[in-house]
Amino acid sequence: MEGERVVVIGGGIIGTTTAFMLKYQNPNLKVLLLDRSPDVAQDCSHQNGGVLTYSFHHPWTRLQFLWTGFKGMFSSESCSSISNKAFWNFNFWVWNTRFLFSSLFQNYNQKEHDIHLFGKRSYLLHESIRKDLSKSHKEDLDSYLGKDDGLLDVMTTVKSFQSLKKWGLELNHNHEERVRVxxxxxxxAEGEPNLKDWRGEIVGCIKNELETQCAFDSYSMTKAFANISAKLGVEILYNAEVTEFKKEGNKVTALALSDGKIIVADKFVICSGVHSRELGEKLGWAIPVWPAKGYSFNIKTNRQLKTSIHYGGSNPFYLCPVKQGIRYSGIVEFTTIDDKEMDPKKVEYMQRTLRDMSGWTDLKFENNWVCLRPVSSDDMPIIGKFPKLDNVFVNTGHGSRGCIFAFSSAELLSQLVQGKVPITDPRPYSPSRFYL
Ligand SMILES: Cc1cc2nc3c(=O)[nH]c(=O)nc-3n(C[C@H](O)[C@H](O)[C@H](O)COP(=O)(O)OP(=O)(O)OC[C@H]3O[C@@H](n4cnc5c(N)ncnc54)[C@H](O)[C@@H]3O)c2cc1C
Known part of the structure; x- marks a missing residue:
């Protein structure tokens, strides 16, 4: 293992934190991070919702979620939908059949707990890394966090509030959280004064008092960890698109870039977001991730938010006070990998929804952004060894929680690459759950 060369493919938040963690945990490794773009975080990690808290996240594998997606096909005014392009794509239906299977037969509560534990591990690791590197890398570590006091999860119906309340109390009981209802x-409105004159329905809300920081900017965070990695000795190569792999028996010996350059290494890690599927296909396994399009905006307003907000209801969304203003995000549209078009109807719908719900009149939307979440067919990350290959690993499929899970995912992957016994139980994330 000493002095081995590991190549990480993809400079989004997942690839960057993976390269960082490999070098942080084992300075003797030679780590190379590759991305096809001229900078890190030019795809899904560029401008996401800005939520870094771990408490109130639920798997998407629910029949109700699928049903909303089907209904959304016939309306541009839906928080969740399937695009025409996906509807006519055979591979989407293969992926969706697995998603349906997972929604019908997998233990939802167990998944909710795994998500919570994995998110919490990531949150705590992030805190301890920040503390450890606070002196040596202060400027980078100061560059990405917003200013808030955690996340307030707001519900608009009695039924959704009751189930959220139950989940909050379970977290207190089972995980020693401090959720206040x-x-x-x-x-x-005592938690977030801007909710006092909010126009939309508010039945109740919950907040985990142990989480005192939520908002962040995903490009700045990825860039910060790329800078820190480079200072620790990770080599970073931009404009480097991986097109082929060279195999010998059960091993990959090298990869080829689109400019013809060949890169030889001992181990390879695929962290290429929605593109992981096509890279996996070249090695004999189409990694089951599918793109789910989402929208985000920066809002200029005179209002200051004390907390970040998740507002439930028929079109759920997040508001997070990042450095660029208030980050506003939402919408899930299952589509195809080539579809990064911004639908003006969805943009108009999202902007109108916020105006109607908040009643705020001074909203100015900037930096409209659309990107594709890499969602796995059971909505859990895929982390571990690639099937039938001894030296290829995968870290992908984080869906709507890439930054929330970034550090626990990188830690798990790094320990597996180094042949160490992982701190986190790898089974819920293992690629082997998708094949025999
Ligand atoms: C609207 C929206 C809001 C979101 N909000 C949040 C949030 O609040 N909190 C949160 O944690 N998550 C959120 N997410 C999800 C999060 O952004 C993603 O899970 C995360 O960015 C995925 O990171 P990644 O590194 O796997 O993929 P990406 O960021 O897409 O990175 C993949 C990289 O691989 C590179 N690549 C691809 N193919 C190749 C190749 N052949 N050769 C070389 N390089 C290649 C690409 O250039 C890219 O840089 C949100 C997503 C959306 C869409």
Missing amino acids: HSTRQTC
Whole structure:
């Protein structure tokens, strides 16, 4: 293992934190991070929702979610939908059949707990890395966090509030969290004063008092960890698109870039977001990730948010106070990998929704951005060894939680690459769950 060369393919948040963690945990490794773009985080990690908290995340594998997606096909005014392009794509239906299977037969509660534990491990690791590197890499570490006091999860119907309340109390009981429940608009507004004159429905909200930081900017965070990695000795190569692999028996010996350059290494890690599927296909396994398009905006307003907000309801969205303004994000549209078009109807719908719900009149939307989340067919990350190959690994499929899971994923992957016993139970994330 000493002095081995590991190549990480993809400079989004997942590839960058993976390269960082490999070098951070084992300075003797020679780590090379490749991306086909001229900079890191030019795809999904460029401008996401800005949520870094771990408490209130639920798997998408629910029948209700699938049903909303089907209904959304016939309306541009839906938070979740399937595009025409995906509808006519055979591979989408193969992926979707697995998603349906997972929604019907997998233990939803167990998944919710795994998501919580994995997110919390990531949050704590991130805190300890920041502390450890606070002196040597202060400028980079100061560049990406927003200013807030954690996340307030707001519900608009009695039924959704009751189930959220139950989940919050379970977190207190099973995971020693400190979730506080506010069951009136007035008490929610004590947590976030802007909710006092909010126009939309508010039945109640919850907040984990242990989480005192939520908002962040995903490009700045990825860039910060690329800079830190480079200072630790990770080599970074931009404009480097991987097109082919060279195999000998059960091993990959080299990869080829689009400019003809050949890169030889001992181990290879695929962290290429929605493109992981096509890279996997070249090695004999189409990694089951599918693109789910989402939208984000920076809002200029005179209002200051004290907390970040998740607002439930028929079109759920997030508001997070990042350095560029208030980050506003939402919408899930299952589509194809070549579809990065911004649909003006969806943009108009999202902007109108926020104006109607908030009642804020001074909103100016900037930096409209669309990108593709890499969603696995059971909505859990895929981390571990590539089937039938001894020296290829995968870290992908993080869906809507790439930054939330970045550090626990990188830690797990790095320990597996080094042949160490991982701290996190690898089974819920293992690629082997998709094949026999
Ligand atoms: C609207 C929206 C809001 C979101 N909000 C949040 C949030 O609040 N919190 C959160 O944690 N997550 C959020 N997410 C999800 C999160 O952004 C993703 O999970 C995460 O960015 C995925 O990171 P990645 O590194 O796997 O993929 P990417 O960021 O897409 O990176 C993959 C990289 O691989 C490179 N690549 C691809 N193919 C090749 C090749 N052949 N050769 C070389 N390089 C290649 C690409 O150039 C790219 O840089 C959100 C997503 C969306 C769409």
